[in-house]
Amino acid sequence: MNPTLLVFRFSAMGDVAMAATLLREVAVQQPDLTLVVVSREVFKPFFLNIPGLIFHPFYPQGIHKGIRGIYRLFKELQQYTPRAVADLHYNLRSRLLTILFRLKGIPVSQLDKGRKEKKALTRPYNKIRKQLKPTVERYADVFRKLGYPITLSHTLRPLPLSLPEVAVPLFSGIQSVKVGIAPFAQHFPKVYPLERMEVVIDYLDRQGHAVFIFGGGTAEQRVADNWQERFRNVRSLVDRFTLQQELAIISHLDIMLSMDSANMHMASLMGVRVLSIWGATHPYAGFLGYGQQLEDCIQVDHPSRPSSIYGNKPCLCDGVDSMELIAPEMVIDKLREIGL
Missing domain, CATH: 3.40.50.2000 (Glycogen Phosphorylase B;)
Known part of the structure; x- marks a missing residue:
């Protein structure tokens, strides 16, 4: 036994x-x-x-x-x-x-x-x-400490799961790059300003990439549904699938754009590369997704960062919120750098 x-x-x-x-x-x-x-x-x-x-x-x-x-x-x-x-x-x-x-x-x-x-x-x-x-x-x-010599590779291990039947139409006929975006977080200081994220979404939409918005709750669903209505290649997944179904969908993405949030770790679990945006928190604290790279963290170096571990405290950098220092062009430049 x-x-x-x-x-x-x-x-x-x-x-x-x-x-x-x-x-x-x-x-x-x-x-x-x-x-x-x-x-x-x-x-x-x-x-x-x-x-x-x-x-x-x-x-x-x-x-x-x-x-x-x-x-x-x-x-x-x-x-x-x-x-x-x-x-x-x-x-x-x-x-x-x-x-x-x-x-x-x-x-x-x-x-x-x-x-x-x-x-x-x-x-x-x-x-x-x-x-x-x-x-x-x-x-x-x-x-x-219990005597099990675990060695971590810190590399992504893709875990492709079968798409749930209800999600198959979302991917039907898509030949372009599939980009997941998780623009929300539990604490507001970790959220990239939505009007700036909209500029990024507009860029991806104009490039013809398929964009899937992740989130949860009525307020987030309202934002995601609005983007779905306005952008041809954007699909809102907010509150439409179970956690198990979301994991399967994430496993079929080519890349995820996320805050310092649970979605980054869900993508890591599925072996999907993540571009992450950091404001009040910092990868230095040790919460970067498993297998993700520091080079894929979009952030501004400032001595006031980070203000907290969990993102529950505002982070002002010379009087400006740390997220406001990240121009949409910084995110778009990173997307271009990786071929998007």
Whole structure:
């Protein structure tokens, strides 16, 4: 019987997608290891194509809510007879769980988030601006501490999935380059001004490329639908497909243009190249998509950047928002540079 390893990563979407990219590597390098991933059920599609992996859903607002719920989850997880626990989250819930497993004598390894160096990178004054350890390497360290010598290639591994039947018409007859655009993000300081993104979309449309807009929610759907109406080659996918279907669609793209958002990590999981736009955040923090290149990051070098790790704080550069420093021509020039 293969040894079983419990893996915790409950949220957020981008972080869970990054964890999935790591676990694809782990599954290849440790084929005799059974991985049991504990995460929110909505994220299950990230793990469907990883061999030998079992997904155990976590319901933080339901049966696993509160301390009693965590204890119930602990009892559920004992069915797998785990050899060890890999905590890729290190929040209050995961730490409570690891305490319970430690009390049973089961080895635990936990994520080092690197808070001190991240604070030095984002503080307003005397920043230490240098490349920090990539998050996927921090995840891999958790496995290494348990005795699994994981080596990461940091290269994209294409994972073409079958298009869902409902998405086939979107690609029917398309001979041009297929470009995904994810112009939105959870936090506003990470969003490239929409009027500037519209200039980029206009350029791609005039080049005859097929453009697919990704997002979620009523406000984002309104923007994407408006672009679809005005530009001949633009298609809005916002709130039209499930997460599993979106992943399959992304796997058929030639390239993705994204913010520092979950869509960058979803594209990385599918092995798709991403041009990413950075404002309040910075690739130095370690959250660049797995296998993506620093040269494909569109940003302006300024001593005030970054202002935060998660993009939840504005970033003013000499009184101007950091995203406003990126002219549409900068993005278009990068698209031209790669042949678009």
